Amino acid sequence: PITRVWAREVLDSRGNPTVEAEITAGKDCVSAIAPSGASTGSHEALELRDGDARYNGKGVMKAVNNVRFSISKVIEGMDVQNLKAIDNAMISADGTPNKSKFGANATVAVSLAVAKAGAISKGVELHEYLSPGSYILPVPMMNILNGGKHAGSNLKIQEFMISPAGAATFADALRMGAEVYHELKSLLKKSYGVSAINIGDEGGFAPALDTTPEAMNIIMDAIEGAGYAPGRDVYMAMDAAASEFYADGSYTLDGKTLNAGELVDFYADLSRSYPLISLEDPVMEDDFETMTEMTKKLGSKLQLVGDDLFVTNTERLRRGIEADAGNALLLKVNQIGTVSEAIEAAELALKSNYAVMVSHRSGESEDTSIADIAVALGCGQIKTGAPARGERTSKYNRLLRIEEKLGQSAKYAGKSAFAALK
Numbered sequence: 170p171i172t173r174v175w176a177r178e179v180l181d182s183r184g185n186p187t188v189e190a191e192i193t194a195g196k197d198c199v200s201a202i203a204p205s206g207a208s209t210g211s212h213e214a215l216e217l218r219d220g221d222a223r224y225n226g227k228g229v230m231k232a233v234n235n236v237r238f239s240i241s242k243v244i245e246g247m248d249v250q251n252l253k254a255i256d257n258a259m260i261s262a263d264g265t266p267n268k269s270k271f272g273a274n275a276t277v278a279v280s281l282a283v284a285k286a287g288a289i290s291k292g293v294e295l296h297e298y299l300s301p302g303s304y305i306l307p308v309p310m311m312n313i314l315n316g317g318k319h320a321g322s323n324l325k326i327q328e329f330m331i332s333p334a335g336a337a338t339f340a341d342a343l344r345m346g347a348e349v350y351h352e353l354k355s356l357l358k359k360s361y362g363v364s365a366i367n368i369g370d371e372g373g374f375a376p377a378l379d380t381t382p383e384a385m386n387i388i389m390d391a392i393e394g395a396g397y398a399p400g401r402d403v404y405m406a407m408d409a410a411a412s413e414f415y416a417d418g419s420y421t422l423d424g425k426t427l428n429a430g431e432l433v434d435f436y437a438d439l440s441r442s443y444p445l446i447s448l449e450d451p452v453m454e455d456d457f458e459t460m461t462e463m464t465k466k467l468g469s470k471l472q473l474v475g476d477d478l479f480v481t482n483t484e485r486l487r488r489g490i491e492a493d494a495g496n497a498l499l500l501k502v503n504q505i506g507t508v509s510e511a512i513e514a515a516e517l518a519l520k521s522n523y524a525v526m527v528s529h530r531s532g533e534s535e536d537t538s539i540a541d542i543a544v545a546l547g548c549g550q551i552k553t554g555a556p557a558r559g560e561r562t563s564k565y566n567r568l569l570r571i572e573e574k575l576g577q578s579a580k581y582a583g584k585s586a587f588a589a590l591k
């Protein structure tokens with residue numbers, strides 16, 4: 170049983186405080202850290218911040234104290250291997266639809282720590298604990314060029330990712346990604362000067378580019394320059410995070426103002442010109458209708474991912490599935506607040522023929538739980554930033570270890586992760 174539940178304030182990768190929870194069961198003491206978004210969806214579970222003088226209002230001592238003195242009372246004494254019962258106990262003690270009493274940053278840190286402690290108490294790896302016999306290594310969707318809220322440029326598209334789906338193993342995919350990343354670095358430096366190789370929140374470069382094609386062209390050059398074939402070895406993916414450049418019915422990007430229909434045409438052009446396989450949040454977070462239209466038009470060749478649209482919430486996802494809005498779920502455990510609920514959302518997606526991409530947040534930590542969650546789900550896709558910076562590489566490196574340990578039974582998802590490439 171769980172004998173002690175504790176928490177403390179630690180720093181995330183942006184230098185903001187976040188919640189670390191610590192679970193003691195038997196002789197094991199196990200911790201996990203809550204991540205934090207910048208371009209958060211308005212339907213996400215609540216991230217509780219203190220709003221006082223410390224850390225410019227961003228302190229999380231209220232959430233920490235909720236773990237120490239409220240959640241502890243609810244789950245101490247429970248069987249550490251019963252994650253679902255523990256998550257449910259937290260959910261009902263919180264009692265709100267969006268975890269606003271305890272804070273999702275409190276519940277997610279506890280839930281992740283309980284999952285890890287359960288695995289340790291059983292003497293198995295976390296992915297094995299969550300899904301015995303899991304063996305599929307995900308394709309890394311590496312964000313090598315950052316824009317939007319994660320950078321300080323005029324680029325409105327938030328994430329430009331590469332996806333080495335043509336690799337044979339996860340380790341090869343990661344190497345290919347890193348080689349392209351370094352090629353991109355030298356091309357950016359040559360074309361735009363040294364300031365172009367400064368980096369954004371997720372470890373990708375944040376050059377002062379103005380338009381989407383400028384970014385995509387130089388990434389194409391980097392893929393080729395590194396010796397790979399775009400559209401065979403390495404594909405491209407984007408997270409537009411379109412709510413961030415939407416206001417009053419229109420979208421402002423690349424020096425233009427577009428309505429939803431024009432924006433869809435803009436993406437259709439991109440998907441004709443580049444080997445784009447995945448596009449996340451192409452329209453603002455409540456526009457299920459345009460998402461449905463777009464899925465009809467482009468869904469057979471393009472994975473359309475709902476992040477702010479679905480917020481890892483089964484109710485919003487169900488609404489999307491009924492409307493054929495998008496064909497993939499972005500899975501962020503802290504958007505919903507517990508591991509059990511996130512897994513439920515993933516299961517609903519997978520059984521409805523939606524793909525699932527497990528995701529980090531722009532504010533991250535050394536915690537690697539999402540790497541195991543991606544393997545456990547067998548969903549074949551993970552995005553956790555550039556192949557650089559410790560809070561990003563910790564996840565990729567964890568996947569290297571899992572692949573090595575699985576040995577012959579490991580299988581890299583590769584192209585099979587994408588309906589359009591099968």
Ligand code: PGA
Binds near residue numbers: 206207209408410530
């Ligand atoms: P966020 O960005 O963590 O800042 O929300 C990641 C994403 O939009 O996918």
Ligand code: ZN
Binds near residue numbers: 408410450477
């Ligand atoms: Zn997103």
